[in-house]
Amino acid sequence: MKTTRILAALVAVFLGMSAPLLAHAEARTYAVMSLVGDKLAITNYEPSVGSHLDTNKKKILDIGDTLFDEAAVRAANKVLKTADASASTTMMLTRDTGLYKSQNDMFDAPEANKADREYLLNLLKNRNVTHLLLITKMRTDADLKMDHEKAGDGKLEGLGFYIDNNVDVTSMSSLRSTKGVMAPYAYTKIRLIDAKTLQVLREQRAIAGHVVDTAAMGPNAATAFNDMTSKQKIDFIEQMLNSAMEGAVPLLSK
Numbered sequence: 001m002k003t004t005r006i007l008a009a010l011v012a013v014f015l016g017m018s019a020p021l022l023a024h025a026e027a028r029t030y031a032v033m034s035l036v037g038d039k040l041a042i043t044n045y046e047p048s049v050g051s052h053l054d055t056n057k058k059k060i061l062d063i064g065d066t067l068f069d070e071a072a073v074r075a076a077n078k079v080l081k082t083a084d085a086s087a088s089t090t091m092m093l094t095r096d097t098g099l100y101k102s103q104n105d106m107f108d109a110p111e112a113n114k115a116d117r118e119y120l121l122n123l124l125k126n127r128n129v130t131h132l133l134l135i136t137k138m139r140t141d142a143d144l145k146m147d148h149e150k151a152g153d154g155k156l157e158g159l160g161f162y163i164d165n166n167v168d169v170t171s172m173s174s175l176r177s178t179k180g181v182m183a184p185y186a187y188t189k190i191r192l193i194d195a196k197t198l199q200v201l202r203e204q205r206a207i208a209g210h211v212v213d214t215a216a217m218g219p220n221a222a223t224a225f226n227d228m229t230s231k232q233k234i235d236f237i238e239q240m241l242n243s244a245m246e247g248a249v250p251l252l253s254k
Contacts, residue, residue, distance in 0.1 A: 028253075029088040031127055031195060032077045034135040035103040036188050037068030040237070041160030043142075044222075045153055054154040066093045068159055071238045072135050072245070076190065079249040080133065087253070090127055103136040107191065107200050117198055129195045133252065135206070135245075138189040144209040146181070151211055156187045159237055162209070165222045169215075178214050180221030184236035185209030186244045192252045206248035208240040 040061045048055040073091045080087060099106075102116040110117060124132060142152025144162060146169075152162055165180035185208065192202040217224035 027086060027088070028084070028131050029090075029129045030080060030131050030133050031090045031092050031124055031129040032073050032080065032133045032135075033092045033094065034069040034072035034076070035094075035100050036072055036135055036137050036158050036186075037066065037070075038063055038100050039158060040068070041156070041158060042225075043154070043156060043160060043162045045162070045164035045166065047166060056154040066095065067234065068237060068241070069093050072186075072188070072241050075238075075242045075245040076133060076135060076249050079245050080253055083250040083253040090129060092123070092127075094123065103134075104189070106198070107193075110198075121198060124195045127195075131201075132191075132193040132195045132198075133249070134191045134193055136189050136191070138187050138205055138207065140187060140205070140207070142185075142209070143207070144181075144183040144185065144211055146211045151181050151183065152209070156185055156209070158188070159186055159240070161185070161225060161233070161236075163221050163225055165220050169211075178221065178224075179219060180214070181211045182214050182221035182225050183209050183211045184233075184240050186237065186240035188241075188244055190245075190248050190252060202252050204248040204251050206244040208243035208247070210240070210243075212236070 040063055042059040042061065044057045046055045046057055070093060073093065077089050077091050080089060096119070098116050099120060102113045106113045106117050106120065137158035139155055139157035142154055142156045142162060143150055144152040151164065156162060162183045162185060163180065167180060169178055169181055187209070188206045190204050190206050191200050193200055214221050214224035218227055
């Protein structure tokens with residue numbers, strides 16, 4: 001256990017619990033937790049010549065609340081209950097910085113992250129759950145959907161917006177042209193974990209990203225992004241989380 005952590009510093013928030021546990025011995029009871037919402041990345045494409053390195057400029061914004069984690073948990077919980085109506089679920093949030101930092105290393109390098117694994121086990125202790133559905137960040141190649149093709153270059157991870165102001169784009173729906181592309185994205189991974197041992201039983205990439213039609217929003221993609229309200233940006237990210245969860249969670253609940 002991490003003795004240096006003060007219990008009051010941990011915010012383990014239980015957003016709700018479903019119907020009582022089923023009597024059937026094989027029934028799964030899930031805790032659903034997200035560790036993806038502490039930061040938001042603004043990635044601006046920078047062309048490179050003769051290099052395979054990711055030269056994109058990234059601005060990382062610290063998110064001071066659980067807004068996006070709550071959205072991720074609610075989206076995953078909704079899909080899970082649809083895929084398995086008999087499942088009992090507990091939605092959980094934490095603001096523990098250690099868990100955010102080691103969210104993937106806890107499973108990729110368990111021996112080097114024993115303290116964080118024990119801490120996570122303590123959060124699950126006495127929750128009457130058999131499984132943990134854990135949503136973490138995933139870093140992989142940009143792969144953003146357009147009407148009839150794909151866009152993006154470099155690596156994306158977690159939640160954010162990708163902006164490329166270097167290309168001319170014509171909307172297939174409105175036939176209006178604009179400079180650049182802007183795409184919200186959610187690049188995450190979901191693990192199905194044994195709640196008693198933290199053994200990973202199954203994992204699935206949960207990725208969504210879609211280029212937004214900015215032709216009516218401004219002269220270029222960067223301007224369109226800057227002119228959007230905070231609510232519009234939040235709505236876009238929540239849409240990506242919903243889409244990512246819809247594609248991945250059913251594959252883990254089978």
